[in-house]
Amino acid sequence: MLDQIHLLAAVTVLGVLEQAYFFLQVIYARRLFGISPPKTSGPPEFERIFRAQVNSSEYFPIFLALLWQAGLFFHQGLAAALGLLYLYARYCYFKGYKASSSERLTPIYLGSGVLWILIAVSALGILRFFFSHYMGLNIL
Secondary structure, eight states, X not given: OGGGTHHHHHHHHHHXXXXXXXXXXXXXXXXXXXXXXXXXXXXXXXXXXXXXXXXXXXXXXXXXXXXXXXXXXXXXXXXXXXXXXXXXXXXXXXXXXXXXGGGGHHHXXXXXXXXXXXXXXXXXHHHHHHHHHHHOOOOO
């Protein structure tokens, strides 16, 4: 069983570490700009860092659900590779947004594209399982 999910688990841990890195960046920005919690507004530089972290956190549960569905129902290797690509896109998004709001666009498009591919792969895998399990048809 574990040999069927170890890549997914590794990508999940990397994703959690990436989220922790984003959280730390907000803490450092709060200190740098003198913004105490619970305030979420301040100089544009702080607000971009804060928004990049919040946006990344909002998408993380969606990413995890799709990563695991694609890996369990379709192919672990493909899902893990797409997961790494998504994490790279999120990192580029964070760095780009930190520099300028316009620099976040290309990485967010890449990350969104990866999520759509994960949705498609998940749906195909689940559909294949239903056909195989309930109808005895082996497709794909």
